[in-house]
Amino acid sequence: MKIACWSGPRNLSTAMMYAFGNRADFAAVDEPFYAAYLARTGLQHPMREAILASQPQDYAGVIEALTGPVPDNRAHVWQKHMAQHMIEGIPRDWASDLVNVFLIRHPARVVASFSDKYDNPTLDDIGFRQQAELYDMLVARGQSPVVIDAQDIRADPEQALRGLCDAIGLDWDPAVLSWPQGGHRADGIWASHWYASVHRSTGFAGAEGPLPELAGPARDLAEAAMPHYRRLHALRLGSG
DSSP: EEEEEEETTTHHHHHHHHHHHHHEEEEEETTTTTHHHHHOOOOOOHHHHHHHHHHHHOOHHHHHHHSSSSGGGGEEEEEEEEGGGGGGGSSSGGGSSEEEEEEEHHHHHHHHHHHHHSSSSSSSHHOHHHHHHHHHHHHHOOOOOOEEEHHHHHHHHHHHHHHHHHHHHHOOGGGGGGOOOOOOOOOOOOOHHHHHHHHOOOOOOOOSSOOOOOOOHHHHHHHHHHHHHHHHTTTTTTOO
């Protein structure tokens, strides 16, 4: 099974990659379009040159690898994708051949966390609009993608991940509830900038507290993302 997990930044996406990457039957792939995205947009992200040198910059080659054999002769692969990497003009139809999971998180939490690492983010940087577009595309192509909220995972990891496995037809394995400290061999080169907290972890953190209070541009950005978040939140596992 090839699972594409569509997230935005600071959405628990790395922890989810570590969780499923800890299963003996899973390989993991970390943001395979990152270099191609930077090359095409010219964005000046942290570690830009190192990222460009670490991955293929040709979208066609990345897609061919993602839709080809599962790495390491494993039965399954967890592909961690940033939805904002799928910019206009980049083919998305290949995702119809995979099992698609949408990982969402409240925009206030995303904006507060992302702004600590990246100056002056925009709506295009945080992936909510692109998640909604990808979801709609997959539904139009006959899929029923699964939506899961990071808040539900943090509140009860076993219940949430059992529900996810059931929804995609995957056998349950408690190995997803923990992982070794210090990172995963699938980590992208950008891990040193973005993954410090999850590198210190060995499992999911506890339930999240109150929403952060935002002001100014950060508040405006979170509000702009809310309609896209609400749409997918209404479709999340456990909502019905």
